[in-house]
Amino acid sequence: MVLEQKKNAFVALGQFIRQFATEDFQYNNEVLKNEEFFSNFAMITEQAQNHNGWFTKEQVIFALNSWSEALTEANLNQWLSAYDFKVEPMKTVGLILAGNIPMVGFHDVLSVLISGNKALIKTSSNDQLIIPFLLKYLVAVEPEFESRIEFTKQGFDNFDAVIATGSNNTARYFEYYFGKVPNIIRKNRNSVAVLTGNETSEELQELGTDIFTYYGLGCRNVSKLFVPKDYDFTTFFEAMFGFSEVIKYERYANNYDYNKAVYLMSNFKILDNGFLTIREDESYASPISSVFYEFYESENQIEERLKNEADKIQCVVTNLPIENRIAFGQTQNPQLWDYADGIDTMKFLLAL
Structure with missing residues (x-):
């Protein structure tokens, strides 16, 4: 896939998410695949709190609004202009996602797919609804992503690198199991x-x-x-x-x-x-x-x-x-180029 294909797909995803960025969801006829996905995602936002009591509708909407503002053509261009995408690594990257707040692991998923790698995803038990659904939408918009996304509920097999997010305690296990492959292991901050x-x-x-x-x-x-x-x-x-x-x-x-x-x-x-x-x-x-x-x-x-x-x-x-x-009030609105722990995830992925 060329970079432009990937960017266009994520811009479309941002437009889809933007419909759910306020309490009164706004159906937009111009959004791709909307008839197929709008109503189902509206239900997902309601079900999220039943799955995780901390994911109230208000907090889910806050997360969706942040991502709708991030996934624009201008932001993607600014973020990606610093990197060379001539070659796709096409490595399988295991992602162990956190689940403390809605969509907290989505930046890792985005980075893996944009970099031209395959995402092997283990979602947190606390956040199993939103990201999988949005990736279904992404595949519907750009079918070539389908072979590059896989979910697992068990351990990882046949992976080339790992990005894992957890506590200081779980980080020790991650380092033990994944220390022999290229990795980013995040601890408490x-x-x-x-x-x-x-x-x-x-x-x-x-x-x-x-x-x-x-x-x-x-x-x-x-x-x-x-x-x-x-x-x-x-x-x-x-x-x-x-x-x-x-x-x-x-x-x-x-x-x-x-x-x-x-x-x-x-x-x-x-x-x-x-x-x-x-x-x-x-x-x-x-x-x-x-x-x-x-x-x-x-x-x-x-x-x-x-x-x-x-x-x-x-x-x-x-x-x-x-x-x-x-600045005050901006901690929960990071830009795409604001990497967790200050580690350049995209640079890591492109070097695989």
């Missing part, structure tokens, strides 16, 4: 925000999006704040009030009640606004409904700290001139 105390209320409200989207389950969700000494959290909590509806979701509320009770019984000093607790802690990974914070002495000190612990961090949200910083 978390995202942080470095505040100065000079943020506007609008910026802090955008930070709420970074914290609460997907209920905080993604590696791009901010789970840790670095703040200067004597930081006043009043403005921060005021900005968070716009997200108070999150406590109405039973699963989130149960986590909030449980984690708050654990903190209180352990005599931890916490700040609480009725749906979010924050406490001082050196760790990066905070529980659902909680955010950790830590004080820093100077901008140089915190920048050095983040460099030294870069292998634990996915995103840094701040107004400070820190390398690879992300």
Whole structure:
């Protein structure tokens, strides 16, 4: 397949997804294969929550909107212009996908197919509906993809490389089983925000999006704040009030009640606004409904700290001139060229 074929197919997929990017789905007569796929995918978005209780319709729509904005001709051209696609490697790449948030493994699937390789996919038990359906649509639009996509529920056989995403614990198993082939093995990472105390209320409200989207389950969700000494959290909590509806979701509320009770019984000093607790802690990974914070002495000190612990961090949200910083509210809207863990997946795949 030539690159233009692949790009056109994914642009069509983006147009299909765009119909589901708002709460009121909008049928578009110009979308390819729509009569065959629209109604069925509308049902998939509803069924996703029955399959995984954290995949509420709102969160699924957020993910679909992000992908509809990413899969445009302009974005694909900008992303792919940095690479040479003269030769298709046509290697079989085993993909072990995560399932903590909707479609979290889709970038790996996209990268494998665009690079001219074959995708051998093991979906997470928590996300088995959306990606397989969208790949059926992709094949309907571009039938040549059919021989390049395979799903497996068991282990991998006859593969040339692996991209696996999991926890620090599962990463050890991945390294043992897949260490002899080219691989990308991802471990736990978390995202942080470095505040100065000079943020506007609008910026802090955008930070709420970074914290609460997907209920905080993604590696791009901010789970840790670095703040200067004597930081006043009043403005921060005021900005968070716009997200108070999150406590109405039973699963989130149960986590909030449980984690708050654990903190209180352990005599931890916490700040609480009725749906979010924050406490001082050196760790990066905070529980659902909680955010950790830590004080820093100077901008140089915190920048050095983040460099030294870069292998634990996915995103840094701040107004400070820190390398690879992300603007407030943008952690869950990565560009196609924003690779997980900073590893160039496309470069890896094209070199197979």
